[in-house]
Amino acid sequence: xxxxxxxxxxxxxxxxxxxxxxxxxxxxxxxxxxxxxxxxxxxxxxxxxxxxxxxxxxxxxxxxxxxxxxxxxxxxxxxxxxxxxxxxxxxxxxxxxxxxxxxxxxxxxxxxxxxxxxxxxxxxxxxxxxxxxxxxxxxxxxxxxxxxxxxxxxxxxxxxxxxxxxxxxxxxxxxxxxxxxxxxxxxxxxxxxxxxxxxxxxxxxxxxxxxxxxxxxxxxxxxxxxxxxxxxxxxxxxxxxxxxxxxxxxxxxxxxxxxxxxxxxxxxxxxxxxxxxxxxxxxxxxxxxxxxxxxxxxxxxxxxxxxxxxxxxxxxxxxxxxxxxxxxxxxxxxxxxxxxxxxxxxxxxxxxxxxxxxxxxxxxxxxxxxxxxxxxxxxxxxxxxxxxxxxxxxxxxxxxxxxxxxxxxxxxxxxxxxxxxxxxxxxxxxxxxxxxxxxxxxxxxxxxxxxxxxxxxxxxxxxxxxxxxxxxxxxxxxxxxxxxxxxxxxxxxxxxxxxxxxxxxxxxxxxxxxxxxxxxxxxxxxxxxxxxxxxxxxxxxxxxxxxxxxxxxxxxxxxxxxxxxxxxxxxxxxxxxxxxxxxxxxxxxx
Amino acid sequence: xxxxxxxxxxxxxxxxxxxxxxxxxxxxxxxxxxxxxxxxxxxxxxxxxxxxxxxxxxxxxxxxxxxxxxxxxxxxxxxxxxxxxxxxxxxxxxxxxxxxxxxxxxxxxxxxxxxxxxxxxxxxxxxxxxxxxxxxxxxxxxxxxxxxxxxxxxxxxxxxxxxxxxxxxxxxxxxxxxxxxxxxxxxxxxxxxxxxxxxxxxxxxxxxxxxxxxxxxxxxxxxxxxxxxxxxxxxxxxxxxxxxxxxxxxxxxxxxxxxxxxxxxxxxxxxxxxxxxxxxxxxxxxxxxxxxxxxxxxxxxxxxxxxxxxxxxxxxxxxxxxxxxxxxxxxxxxxxxxxxxxxxxxxxxxxxxxxxxxxxxxxxxxx
Numbered sequence: 030x031x032x033x034x035x036x037x038x039x040x041x042x043x044x045x046x047x048x049x050x051x052x053x054x055x056x057x058x059x060x061x062x063x064x065x066x067x068x069x070x071x072x073x074x075x076x077x078x079x080x081x082x083x084x085x086x087x088x089x090x091x092x093x094x095x096x097x098x099x100x101x102x103x104x105x106x107x108x109x110x111x112x113x114x115x116x117x118x119x120x121x122x123x124x125x126x127x128x129x130x131x132x133x134x135x136x137x138x139x140x141x142x143x144x145x146x147x148x149x150x151x152x153x154x155x156x157x158x159x160x161x162x163x164x165x166x167x168x169x170x171x172x173x174x175x176x177x178x179x180x181x182x183x184x185x186x187x188x189x190x191x192x193x194x195x196x197x198x199x200x201x202x203x204x205x206x207x208x209x210x211x212x213x214x215x216x217x218x219x220x221x222x223x224x225x226x227x228x229x230x231x232x233x234x235x236x237x238x239x240x241x242x243x244x245x246x247x248x249x250x251x252x253x254x255x256x257x258x259x260x261x262x263x264x265x266x267x268x269x270x271x272x273x274x275x276x277x278x279x280x281x282x283x284x285x286x287x288x289x290x291x292x293x294x295x296x297x298x299x300x301x302x303x304x305x306x307x308x309x310x311x312x313x314x315x316x317x318x319x320x321x322x323x324x325x326x327x328x329x330x331x332x333x334x335x336x337x338x339x340x341x342x343x344x345x346x347x348x349x350x351x352x353x354x355x356x357x358x359x360x361x362x363x364x365x366x367x368x369x370x371x372x373x374x375x376x377x378x379x380x381x382x383x384x385x386x387x388x389x390x391x392x393x394x395x396x397x398x399x400x401x402x403x404x405x406x407x408x409x410x411x412x413x414x415x416x417x418x419x420x421x422x423x424x425x426x427x428x429x430x431x432x433x434x435x436x437x438x439x440x441x442x443x444x445x446x447x448x449x450x451x452x453x454x455x456x457x458x459x460x461x462x463x464x465x466x467x468x469x470x471x472x473x474x475x476x477x478x479x480x481x482x483x484x485x486x487x488x489x490x491x492x493x494x495x496x497x498x499x500x501x502x503x504x505x506x507x508x509x510x511x512x513x514x515x516x517x518x519x520x521x522x523x524x525x526x527x528x529x530x531x532x533x534x535x536x537x538x539x540x541x542x543x544x545x546x547x548x549x550x551x552x553x554x555x556x557x558x559x560x561x562x563x564x565x566x567x568x569x570x571x572x573x574x575x576x577x578x579x580x581x582x583x584x585x586x587x588x589x590x591x592x593x594x595x596x597x598x599x600x601x602x603x604x605x606x607x608x609x610x611x612x613x614x615x616x617x618x619x
Numbered sequence: 620x621x622x623x624x625x626x627x628x629x630x631x632x633x634x635x636x637x638x639x640x641x642x643x644x645x646x647x648x649x650x651x652x653x654x655x656x657x658x659x660x661x662x663x664x665x666x667x668x669x670x671x672x673x674x675x676x677x678x679x680x681x682x683x684x685x686x687x688x689x690x691x692x693x694x695x696x697x698x699x700x701x702x703x704x705x706x707x708x709x710x711x712x713x714x715x716x717x718x719x720x721x722x723x724x725x726x727x728x729x730x731x732x733x734x735x736x737x738x739x740x741x742x743x744x745x746x747x748x749x750x751x752x753x754x755x756x757x758x759x760x761x762x763x764x765x766x767x768x769x770x771x772x773x774x775x776x777x778x779x780x781x782x783x784x785x786x787x788x789x790x791x792x793x794x795x796x797x798x799x800x801x802x803x804x805x806x807x808x809x810x811x812x813x814x815x816x817x818x819x820x821x822x823x824x825x826x827x828x829x830x831x832x833x834x835x836x837x838x839x840x841x842x843x844x845x846x847x848x849x850x851x852x853x854x855x856x857x858x859x860x861x862x863x864x865x866x867x868x869x870x871x872x873x874x875x876x877x878x879x880x881x882x883x884x885x886x887x888x889x890x891x892x893x894x895x896x897x898x899x900x901x902x903x904x905x906x907x908x909x910x911x912x913x914x915x916x917x918x919x920x921x922x923x924x925x926x927x928x929x930x931x932x933x934x935x936x937x938x939x940x941x942x943x944x945x946x947x948x949x950x951x952x953x954x955x956x957x958x959x960x961x962x963x964x965x966x967x968x969x970x971x972x973x974x975x976x977x978x979x980x981x982x983x984x985x986x
Contacts, residue, residue, distance in 0.1 A: 338827035343835060345827040388824055388835030391655070393966030395839060396821060 082298070083567040087560075087591035089553040091250035091264065092134040097122065099320055101246075103280035105153060107313075108200045109174055113156045118142070118149035121329060126556040127443060127547055129324050133248075134555045143241070150240035157236060158229040171229055185222040185231060191215045193232055201245045203274075203281050204267035205291065214239075248275060248554070252595050262595040266290035269593050273305065276552040277583060278313040279320035298588075305587045309580055315361050318579075322360045325547050327440055328353050330421045337426040341501030344420065347385040352416035352502065355381055358398065359412055364579040371544055371577040375411035375534045378403040389416055389503055408497055408504060411531040413437070416502030423500035430468050430492025437491050441534065443543035447484055454478055466511035469493055490517045494530040541577050545569050548579075552586050564591040655834070655895040655964050660801040663891075663898040663962035664819055666832045668788050668872060669781055671737035671901065671957040672764060672773050673753060681733040682769035689726040690927030691920050697726070712931070716916055719934035721950075726929070728936045731768025736761040738957035739890055739903040741865075748942070762940045763906065763956035766933070772926025779925045780918075784874040789832065793873045795819040796848075797838055798889070798898070799967045800861065806893045807859050814852040814863050814889065817967065818845030818871065824965075834896035834964040852889065861891045861898070870902060870958075878917040883907040885944055885953050891962070898962040905943040905953035912937065 096104065098119040105115040120142065125131040138146075161169030175193050179186035194214045198206040206214070214235050222231025239245055248271050255263035264272060270290040274282040282290070286304060294300030308314065323329070331353045336344045358381040363369050369377070382401035387394030390409070392401070403409040412418060422436040423429050438444040455475075465471040472489050476482040494517030499505050507513060515526045522533040534540060545568045550557050557565070568585055575581035586592055655661050675681050689697075691712070699708045736750035738761030745758035752759050767773040772780040788794045801813045817840045824836030841848075848871060854863035868887025873880050884904035891900035915923075916930055923930060941951035 336827065342826035342828065342831065343833045345825070345829075345833075348827075384821075384824060384837055387837055387966070388833055391835055393657070393968050394837045395968055395970060 083589040083591055084563040085590050087564040088594035088596035089591060090555070090596050091252050092554045094133040094248040094554050095119070095136050095138065096246055096248065097130065097133055100275060100279055103316055107280050107283065108197065109157055113153055115153055116149040118145040126550065127325070127439065128551055129329060130551050131556045146241050146246065150237045153240055154233040154236040158233045175232065179228040182228055183226045184228060185219040186228055187215050187219055190218040190232060194218065194235060197236065198239060199287065200281060201239050203271045255594065258594070264593050266293055266295050269295055273308060273587055276317065276587065277308045278311065278317045280313060280316060302588060305584055309584060314365060318361050318365055319357050321548065321551055323357060324551065325440065326356070327436065328421065334421055335425060336420065336501050340426050343388050343503065344501035345385065348389060348416065349420060351383045351386045352420055355386055356412050356415050356417040368578055368580060371579055372535045372540055375413060376531045377411055378407065378409065380415065386416060389501065408527050410528045413495065413531055413534065414498065414527050419495060419498045419502035420500065426500065428468060428496060428498065428500040430472060430496060431485060431488045433495050434488030434492035437534070438487065441543060442537060442539040443546055446487055449484065450480055453481060466509040467513060468496055468508065469514055491519050491530065493517050494524060495527055497527055541572055542569055545572055545582065548582060549586055552592060560596065564589065656803060659803050660799055661803055662797055662799045662965045662967035664795065664797045664823065664838055664965040665788055665960060666823065666963050667785055667961035669785055669959045670763070670767055670773055671761065671959045672768055673733070673735050673737050674774055680735065681731050682729065683732060684729050687729045687770050687927055689929055689932060691924045691929050693927065694726055694929045694932065713920060715931040716920060719912065719931045721938055722935065724932045724935040726932055728932055729769045730765045736764040737959065738764065739888065739901060741886060741903060741905065741955055760955035761957050762942045763954045766936045766940050770926055770928055772928045779922060787874055789823055791873055791876065793871055793879055795838070796871060797965060797967055798962065803856070806856065806895065809856040812854050812856055814854050816848065816850040817841070818848050832963045837966040837968055839968045839970050854889070856893065859893055861889060861893055863889045865904065868904060872914065874914065875917045880914040880917050881910065882914055883910040896964045900960060902958040902960050903956065906956040907953050908937050908941050
């Protein structure tokens, strides 16, 4: 076995180095440009369908997307096993049009990130071929991740290397490697094994190179002429397999999905339907659902969330971690396991609970996660009253009706609340003689400033209905000794408490429409434009007809013509987002 | 970026509120005294135990003669200034620790002399040796305070036993003792309540600081090794204070890992100030001297040396001040005592008591 230094030297002597970095940098530039080029031309016969798959002239632009951090982790876990530690080489994305995922087609890869990716690749490759450690009870990964035994550990074995490269490369690149590509990798493994006098070190070097290959790190939409629609183009079978897989599983296609692409079955309506149904029935669907809702709900905010321990002593780091998990468990259970109406997610009392959360909810618990149902007279109704939403949309030391109202409108109703003006006058609130007790009193005073009133009227009547929950998500009836008035309103519907708000959100026509928009955008890999409106109208109709069942929506998106077809014309610039507003006649709830 | 814009949106407003003090909130339950009651019951788990010692800042009242100075090192040096064979010097003294002799102490032992002690009136009388409580109650029986009051081991804040014996309450599952009060209509007044002592199975729920135990945690009852520790008491709550009738009690309190020591306390009773989040007060009774001594000597001699507590000398002091439960020869075997206890509200789960019962009870959750 060679030393780390020797292996590093071999890798830096030009076996893989320069070309790979150049390729990654090039792909980074490609990503920055938000590429819409037609990258391939691998025809496969299609078949006509009589099923309504949405507007036939709809399509999406082909994109080059950088894997998200979670996608990268899922790919490594699915290909090599969960005990291979990938590190976190991909930084968080910024949010575009309500989703982090929508940014993945317009990010660049800096030189520093390439270094991080290379470090992770090296660590992963080393783990994959390691020989285990009996004393530390670590398995020899090479025994089951390398599908053959070399003739000798200290020398090249091209046949065995080819077997590993072909099988692993197919999963990482999400399509079979061509013969010349396999030969190229085998040649590199041969030279490295020879130089390092270690067959596995040679494999490791090749694997490290694969893991920093732009075609592995980026989801590249390759297109081909669509025989079913002469003159138009569609995603090729493997790009469609990847788009489906990252949409439904947040990970790369598995062997079965790749086989359907290899046989071109995925290009036929019946075959694609079979594949999609198989994917929807897979346990991996939970990963996909979690990833989507974690993104849509803005739960990345949990990564930087902390609460004032003196004010919220029960809200520890464990509590916040569990709060995120609670809502995601609720989502998966409600939408997938029980196949319930999406809108009911905002009124359901069924959830799961852990000991740390139980202390906040003031109920008993046993160790671990257990199903839990809030009683009928509980103010906890739906996920808006769970600790996750309440805590993440509050300040470290107090609640915020404004932030909560803004989050609800933007995240769940796809509305845009304008940012505050730069020079807000806080003189009323700063007046030491003012003796405000509750958030309602403070915000009422604040809204006397007409510059502030416009936006606060949009957000505050929603958030004030959640004031029975403090900034840590704990139930309360008073603030600073004064009873809390939880009256509120949402777009013309009045309510008197959090349960009323939950019902109003449930009944809001924008709720399912927003989910459709976000989910289609998520699947298509980028922000939508007006050109997508016909497709959205179709999906909204399908979603409503299904009784707002999310698996049906996923299926409708995955099978729609637009999902696999290339947009006819270049995408128009994104329209200005709709801004939430109240009817002029509507009074502000106090 | 949504997350930043969300926060930024309210940031300007909240920053001003925070600086003006208007942003702080206070959690107030619907009914501070009953909000944790479930099915007319409430549970508490032990978080702190200290032998009750009434201290004055300069020892003037409780220990006018100062603190004890004859620990193992001092007595050994006095007895064997020239050293000697191990078996007749070190081993002999160590043997006395394990098998103490009920005979006159060889060195002066300083007893607490002040009139004030923490404790309860166990016998309902006011006698010449009784103390007055810090709040003025007469007839306080706590002769144990007389023995330990002037020993640095037991004094706050840094007495070795005060510090480390208490530390194990939170970290050692053996000491996870809980009480469940049932038939409670109010934490202020309830004429007839039942109190059951259990051992819990689960780690304590720490708060966000990591330093304190948070109320609202859950504990499963240990029905395996802990079954023999289950004890029942009858009591009452008056003005927010729980008092129980005396029982022949045991209280597990291990002060050294892997040494499962249990205190035997005659006429054991509880006197606890209750709230929805805590129960604080006393465990009082006549502690069996030998069980106590076994408890104490589960610590090594070098630990006892830090407090200048020579075990065999200490044993003599204990026997001299024991004041109850005479043996057939008339020698007292138990000593009146009090332990200051702090408990935090916890939900007690009887999952092992009745396996047929659903894991999670939901109907009793208020919110």
